[in-house]
Amino acid sequence: MILEDIGHEALSFVGGVGDLALFGIRVLGSIPATRGLFRRALRAVHEVGIRCLPVVAIVGLFTGIVLGLEGYHTLARLGSESVLGSLVLLSLVRELGPVLAALMIIGQSGSALAAELGIQRNSEQIDALGTMGINALGFLAAPRLIASIFVYPILTLAFNASGIIGGAISGCLVMGLDPGVYRTSAEGALGSGDLAECLVKSAVFGVLTVAICMHQGYTAHLRVGVSGARSVSLSTTRAVVLACVTVLAADALITSAFL
Amino acid sequence: MKSSSRPLLKVSGLRKAFGDHVVLARIDLSVPRGTIVSVLGRSGAGKSVFLKCLAGLIVPDAGQILLDGRSSGTSGGQRTPSGPRASFLFQGNALLDSLTAFENVALPLAQTTSLSPDEIVSRAEGALDRLGLGAFGRHYPSQLSGGMQKRVALARALVTEPEIVLFDEPTAGLDPLSRNAVFELIVRLRQDLGFTAVIVTHDVVEALEASDRVALLDQGHIRFEGDPESFMASRDPMVSDLRDSAGALARHVAGITGVTPLAGRFLT
Incomplete structure (x- = not known):
């Protein structure tokens, strides 16, 4: 019985991954025939950027403050508080920035994306595009997928910048570290590979999570046994959970690839 | 006829x-x-x-x-x-709620034809004008009444001729x-x-x-x-049941048939 359940879940997981991959391929395939794609992608960058920037900046700031406090106390035990800037910067750029920014964007924008597409599906807006001869994936999904490649790295950089400021606030203003020491330590810490890892991670997280959220919303009507608002609510919840888990799993893979 | x-x-x-x-x-x-x-x-x-x-x-x-x-x-x-x-008018109108009435009507022209932007604007505005919605092109569907949304949907269905x-x-x-x-x-x-x-x-x-x-x-x-x-x-x-129910409706609901004979009222 347990084996049967495990097998069923495994098949369901593989089927879900396959569905998502096919969805992604169909979105990519729709790009050449879609008109006004880049204008709509720019609009999506603007919308997601504006919507997420405040929360990303605030979370980045507090993350930096905590990093500064915890890092200072830990480093002080070793007499190495002068490298606090490096610690904060590398922690943010290599790991916390891409992951936490992605999680914030999922919460702020990914859930909205899944819900929006789910409602558009339920209210027949997606069907209406089909009857007009418009590829709904090209019109609704492709611009957002393209936007994700740019908007996640941009917001991750904003998160990192806020975090560095947060680290300076706690390290220098609260704990009394010399600002010049903090800045010098930070300036020398970052290699080109670190920034590349940060940008690659954030772009990959963007594509994966936006695809997951769109797929969940787009297929809201296919949920067995539920319909209407309930199907949208389930799709939104599932989109957020799957996207968050995917970010952490992808982070582990990309980090191991860069090390 | x-x-x-x-x-x-x-x-x-x-x-x-x-x-x-x-x-x-x-x-x-x-x-x-x-x-x-x-x-x-x-x-x-x-x-x-x-x-x-x-x-x-x-x-x-x-x-x-x-x-x-x-x-x-x-x-x-x-x-x-x-x-x-072919065009399809949905029961719930299915207007894209993130687009204005004008954008909804212009959408099929912009996405599926090779008309110039000026021609698209002209046709979409013409379709809205024909349905008495010329002044509401910049309104979003949520800002329009049910009847007006229906007319926007009709304009969108007809704009591609x-x-x-x-x-x-x-x-x-x-x-x-x-x-x-x-x-x-x-x-x-x-x-x-x-x-x-x-x-x-x-x-x-x-x-x-x-x-x-x-x-x-x-x-x-x-x-x-x-x-x-x-x-x-x-x-x-x-058929008889439906006809009878229609007859009852016609007798009791003001404004539907009035004194005009059933056949041909819209076609005069």
């Missing part, structure tokens, strides 16, 4: 089941070019499923749909896109006077633009007045097909 002998749309042996539930058992229907054909039936009779099969939104299990002699889907075949020659327009319950959710106005609008626009129409509706009175032909869908089959006069004369018990 506007009928021609050659059907623009011909449906043969259309079948659709969802699991064990057979919604459309075998549908055969011809829609002559330039006519308005209304499909009547009780709730759950499969009217909307039938229309969505015509539009390509639902893939039929069997049967053939010919648009001007060209197959737009075969049994168990692929999705049957209605294409630029389709040969055939499929109407799914065009008066659903509207008050009696608005229902009356919508049917009158459809008839007037048909006269102006010359499209063919298939209307799925519950509104027997309006359907009889506005249509050139009427089909009654029951238990997966077309139970009756003919002109409104034949419908009025039919002895079929179900």
Whole structure:
């Protein structure tokens, strides 16, 4: 019985991954025939950027403050508080920035994306595009997928910048570290590979999570046994959970690839 | 009255089941070019499923749909896109709520034609003006009343100058006077633009007045097909029931028929 359940879940997981991959391929395939794609992608960058920037900046700031406090106390035990800037910067750029920014964007924008597409599906807006001869994936999904490649790295950089400021606030203003020491330590810490890892991670997280959220919303009507608002609510919840888990799993893979 | 002998749309042996539930058992229907054909039936009779099969939104299990002699889907075949020659007016309007009324109307032109931006603007504004919505182009659907949303949806359906327009319950959710106005609008626009129409509706009175032909869908089959006069004369018990209910409605609801005779009210 347990084996049967495990097998069923495994098949369901593989089927879900396959569905998502096919969805992604169909979105990519729709790009050449879609008109006004880049204008709509720019609009999506603007919308997601504006919507997420405040929360990303605030979370980045507090993350930096905590990093500064915890890092200072830990480093002080070793007499190495002068490298606090490096610690904060590398922690943010290599790991916390891409992951936490992605999680914030999922919460702020990914859930909205899944819900929006789910409602558009339920209210027949997606069907209406089909009857007009418009590829709904090209019109609704492709611009957002393209936007994700740019908007996640941009917001991750904003998160990192806020975090560095947060680290300076706690390290220098609260704990009394010399600002010049903090800045010098930070300036020398970052290699080109670190920034590349940060940008690659954030772009990959963007594509994966936006695809997951769109797929969940787009297929809201296919949920067995539920319909209407309930199907949208389930799709939104599932989109957020799957996207968050995917970010952490992808982070582990990309980090191991860069090390 | 506007009928021609050659059907623009011909449906043969259309079948659709969802699991064990057979919604459309075998549908055969011809829609002559330039006519308005209304499909009547009780709730759950499969009217909307039938229309969505015509539009390509639902893939039929069997049967053939010919648009001007060209197959737009075969049994168990692929999705049957209605294409630029057909438009679909959804029961809930299905306007894109993130776009303004003007953007909704201009959308099919911008995405599926090679018209210049100026021409697209001109046509979309013209379509809105024709439906009395010229001043509301910058409004979002949520800022418009149900009747106005219906007219925006109608403008969007007609802006591409389709040969055939499929109407799914065009008066659903509207008050009696608005229902009356919508049917009158459809008839007037048909006269102006010359499209063919298939209307799925519950509104027997309006359907009889506005249509050139009427089909009654029951238990997966077309139970009756003919002109409104034949419908009025039919002895079929179900036709009779519908006719009686329509007569009762006409007698009791002000503004629908008034003192005007049932036949031809929209067509004078």
